Amino acid sequence: SQTIHQWPATLVQPVGSPLSLECTVEGTSNPNLYWYRQAAGRGLQLLFYSVGIGQISSEVPQNLSASRPQDRQFILSSKKLLLSDSGFYLCASEYFNTEAFFGQGTRLTVV
Amino acid sequence: SQQGEEDPQALSIQEGENATMNCSYKTSINNLQWYRQNSGRGLVHLILIRSNEREKHSGRLRVTLDTSKKSSSLLITASRAADTASYFCATDYNNFNKFYFGSGTKLNVKP
Numbered sequence: 001s002q003t004i005h006q007w008p009a010t011l012v013q014p015v016g017s018p019l020s021l022e023c024t025v026e027g028t029s030n031p032n033l034y035w036y037r038q039a040a041g042r043g044l045q046l047l048f049y050s051v052g053i054g055q056i057s058s059e060v061p062q063n064l065s066a067s068r069p070q071d072r073q074f075i076l077s078s079k080k081l082l083l084s085d086s087g088f089y090l091c092a093s094e095y096f097n098t099e100a101f102f103g104q105g106t107r108l109t110v111v
Numbered sequence: 112s113q114q115g116e117e118d119p120q121a122l123s124i125q126e127g128e129n130a131t132m133n134c135s136y137k138t139s140i141n142n143l144q145w146y147r148q149n150s151g152r153g154l155v156h157l158i159l160i161r162s163n164e165r166e167k168h169s170g171r172l173r174v175t176l177d178t179s180k181k182s183s184s185l186l187i188t189a190s191r192a193a194d195t196a197s198y199f200c201a202t203d204y205n206n207f208n209k210f211y212f213g214s215g216t217k218l219n220v221k222p
Contacts, residue, residue: 034209044154046209046210046211057209090153090154097141098159100210102155104152104153105152
């Protein structure tokens with residue numbers, strides 16, 4: 001079992017400001033880590049995934065980036081937020097193609 | 112998009128009735144999973160079914176998988192008001208360390 005810590009729970013940021021969302025994992029070592037974004041009432045869009053330290057794959061071109069400086073730390077960043085970056089961001093961890101564990105999410109509103 | 116699709120998008124039933132949700136996907140998979148999301152929260156894993164399995168049970172949940180039709184169904188029997196949530200299927204697509212989620216079915220169970 002894994003526990004995902006994700007913060008903050010809510011965030012309101014002005015357009016053009018930077019962003020840093022952090023996710024940490026308790027439990028197994030060397031998990032696969034994921035960042036998803038969910039628009040209101042919609043499904044989850046896979047943004048980034050990582051199979052190890054420093055290894056990041058991006059799914060869609062966007063204004064965001066991700067980094068994995070430590071085995072159980074996954075960071076989502078932006079240098080300059082856009083209105084379209086608003087959404088519900090979820091971090092997830094998975095190991096050996098089994099169930100994924102999710103954090104409680106960060107609701108980001110860009111104003 | 113590689114995302115699966117659930118149907119119906121929304122389902123409203125009375126407590127005690129059964130709820131059936133369907134998921135279709137596009138390419139070969141190793142496994143398919145179902146998740147539940149309460150409003151504004153992270154996702155919780157319900158059940159995983161592997162590509163060589165046809166049916167799986169967990170408590171009041173029954174999942175079927177038809178790889179020839181690239182579809183799965185989730186049946187919740189004897190529904191309760193507490194089952195009210197959104198339900199998502201997720202697929203891994205062979206050899207890729209990533210999960211793609213469908214758009215979800217919003218289930219409302221009326222007491």
